Amino acid sequence: MLKVPEHQxxxxxxxxxxxxxxxxxxxxxYKPLQGDGRGNKELAFYESFSSDTRVPDHxxxxxxxxxxxxxxxxxxxxxxxxxxxxxxxxxxxxxPSIMDIKIGSRTWxxxxxxxxxxxxxxxxxxxxxxxxxxxxxxxQLYEGKESGYWRPGRKEVQSFTVYNVRSIxxxxxxxxxxxxxxNSDCSFAPSIYGGSAGILEQLLELKAWFEDQTIYHFxxxxxxxxxxxxxxxxxxxxxxxxxxxxxxxxxxxxxxxxHNFLGGLxxxxxxxSEVLSDSKESSIKDCVESEKPGICTDNGNCQ
Amino acid sequence: MLKVPEHQxxxxxxxxxxxxxxxxxxxxxYKPLQGDGRGNKELAFYESFSSDTRVPDHxxxxxxxxxxxxxxxxxxxxxxxxxxxxxxxxxxxxxPSIMDIKIGSRTWxxxxxxxxxxxxxxxxxxxxxxxxxxxxxxxQLYEGKESGYWRPGRKEVQSFTVYNVRSIxxxxxxxxxxxxxxNSDCSFAPSIYGGSAGILEQLLELKAWFEDQTIYHFxxxxxxxxxxxxxxxxxxxxxxxxxxxxxxxxxxxxxxxxHNFLGGLxxxxxxxSEVLSDSKESSIKDCVESEKPGICTDNGNCQ
Numbered sequence: 171m172l173k174v175p176e177h178q179x180x181x182x183x184x185x186x187x188x189x190x191x192x193x194x195x196x197x198x199x200y201k202p203l204q205g206d207g208r209g210n211k212e213l214a215f216y217e218s219f220s221s222d223t224r225v226p227d228h229x230x231x232x233x234x235x236x237x238x239x240x241x242x243x244x245x246x247x248x249x250x251x252x253x254x255x256x257x258x259x260x261x262x263x264x265x266p267s268i269m270d271i272k273i274g275s276r277t278w279x280x281x282x283x284x285x286x287x288x289x290x291x292x293x294x295x296x297x298x299x300x301x302x303x304x305x306x307x308x309x310q311l312y313e314g315k316e317s318g319y320w321r322p323g324r325k326e327v328q329s330f331t332v333y334n335v336r337s338i339x340x341x342x343x344x345x346x347x348x349x350x351x352x353n354s355d356c357s358f359a360p361s362i363y364g365g366s367a368g369i370l371e372q373l374l375e376l377k378a379w380f381e382d383q384t385i386y387h388f389x390x391x392x393x394x395x396x397x398x399x400x401x402x403x404x405x406x407x408x409x410x411x412x413x414x415x416x417x418x419x420x421x422x423x424x425x426x427x428x429h430n431f432l433g434g435l436x437x438x439x440x441x442x443s444e445v446l447s448d449s450k451e452s453s454i455k456d457c458v459e460s461e462k463p464g465i466c467t468d469n470g471n472c473q
Numbered sequence: 474m475l476k477v478p479e480h481q482x483x484x485x486x487x488x489x490x491x492x493x494x495x496x497x498x499x500x501x502x503y504k505p506l507q508g509d510g511r512g513n514k515e516l517a518f519y520e521s522f523s524s525d526t527r528v529p530d531h532x533x534x535x536x537x538x539x540x541x542x543x544x545x546x547x548x549x550x551x552x553x554x555x556x557x558x559x560x561x562x563x564x565x566x567x568x569p570s571i572m573d574i575k576i577g578s579r580t581w582x583x584x585x586x587x588x589x590x591x592x593x594x595x596x597x598x599x600x601x602x603x604x605x606x607x608x609x610x611x612x613q614l615y616e617g618k619e620s621g622y623w624r625p626g627r628k629e630v631q632s633f634t635v636y637n638v639r640s641i642x643x644x645x646x647x648x649x650x651x652x653x654x655x656n657s658d659c660s661f662a663p664s665i666y667g668g669s670a671g672i673l674e675q676l677l678e679l680k681a682w683f684e685d686q687t688i689y690h691f692x693x694x695x696x697x698x699x700x701x702x703x704x705x706x707x708x709x710x711x712x713x714x715x716x717x718x719x720x721x722x723x724x725x726x727x728x729x730x731x732h733n734f735l736g737g738l739x740x741x742x743x744x745x746s747e748v749l750s751d752s753k754e755s756s757i758k759d760c761v762e763s764e765k766p767g768i769c770t771d772n773g774n775c776q
């Protein structure tokens with residue numbers, strides 16, 4: 171019944187006898203509780219979060235539903251192990267394009283040990299975490315029935331530069347997204363990043379909460395962006411989604427906003443809105459160049 | 474003609490034969506160009522900034538006017554030295570209360586040397602920089618004609634905790650601000666922090682620019698808040714001011730927003746708005762308790 175998740179783009183994978191998360195067919199995601207206390211910290215976060223009445227309902231949708239913990243056979247064959255039981259947020263998508271973005275210009279928290287801080291800082295400086303306030307931790311891009319997914323390896327992802335990140339945010343919403351294509355058309359930007367239910371609006375809703383909430387500080391937490399390219403290509407309604415995951419390093423906010431997460435989120439918002447406005451400009455240009463008598467609509471199409 | 478500034482609350486002081494800034498009676502502030510390149514970097518910033526047409530006019534008022542550089546006798550007697558000639562932003566105030574707040578959860582920049590980063594990081598962790606996204610670098614509080622100013626020493630300022638910062642932001646706008654008084658009345662909060670020309674509105678205007686601008690990253694830059702308590706006490710119009718200063722560590726933004734500054738600014742905004750809303754609540758309570766038939770106005774007074 172339990173199997174290795176097909177669409178996991180970052181983190182430990184349950185392959186080659188290693189410990190990793192599992193999924194079932196009913197839409198649940200089983201994440202092994204890591205032994206060093208991180209697993210219990212994440213479980214404690216979900217328990218605190220789910221009962222905290224200060225968290226508004228419109229914010230809860232950005233978090234996976236948690237169904238508690240359960241003893242299961244671990245994927246590495248080590249026997250029974252406690253697993254966090256979560257909503258499998260990918261299960262409702264047929265061929266999802268997914269980006270895992272670790273938010274914040276530092277992934278460590280003030281209370282951590284010097285060793286841990288130095289380790290994180292070194293990686294934060296090596297990736298775009300310090301410069302951008304976020305880094306891409308993994309992704310898969312659905313390219314079509316024949317070519318399948320583009321899923322760069324861990325080493326490639328960790329070497330992404332600011333230039334790469336900008337380019338990937340464009341490719342993510344392009345119909346011509348295959349590797350080596352520098353002229354991403356961003357044709358899905360208006361329907362995925364834009365619109366009243368699009369990624370940008372969702373990011374802005376999250377931002378408004380982070381400007382105010384002083385309950386939690388989300389260190390080393392990831393923001394997933396996911397959508398179904400095939401549905402969009404076919405013109406059927408597809409709602410792009412944002413989910414926050416990985417809460418092993420959440421600490422109490424103690425009356426202070428999570429300025430580290432908020433800063434990174436604002437930086438991501440700026441990038442996404444630039445892709446969106448570029449795509450609108452280029453579609454206006456296309457309309458003019460095609461000498462169509464029509465006008466360009468808000469979603470970037472010619473009429 | 475040149476003298477030691479009376480109201481300098483942070484940085485190197487031109488006393489005891491040391492090198493520091495000087496002022497004259499015409500409202501100019503002369504800052505010695507530091508020999509290690511920092512002085513020239515700050516001068517270069519002012520030159521670039523003053524001619525950059527991308528900076529909107531309503532943002533320029535948050536920066537001191539720069540009149541170039543000038544050779545002057547240094548305050549430490551070492552002879553002629555280049556000085557940055559700036560607007561003396563304090564000169565228009567008679568008895569200014571001033572807070573110097575270093576913005577950002579890190580004061581170092583990615584391109585700096587490992588040694589420099591470790592030195593900054595150590596201080597950022599020791600102060601409230603990492604936890605709050607800003608730290609108070611110096612302040613003076615006008616307490617009245619008899620008691621004069623409260624100006625804590627450098628060591629005391631560097632030991633400020635989150636609790637101290639919150640308390641000082643309250644004392645800063647209180648009529649009963651003397652040391653040891655835990656029950657700051659925040660009676661000037663509505664007129665200094667609040668209102669359409671108040672500190673909070675100015676901070677929000679600055680924030681809107683930082684959400685968009687990708688020209689500069691302001692590392693280790695300070696935000697000054699200053700106002701004239703005496704004028705406010707007497708009920709005369711006094712416009713509280715915000716100025717950004719110290720640009721020796723500004724680097725190019727290269728198309729990325731300054732998420733480090735923005736995050737810290739948002740954290741400060743949250744603190745200031747809490748003082749303001751607390752003061753409104755307590756003035757409503759006062760009105761009710763005094764059994765006055767009147768209502769509480771927006772600026773926190775009973776009518």
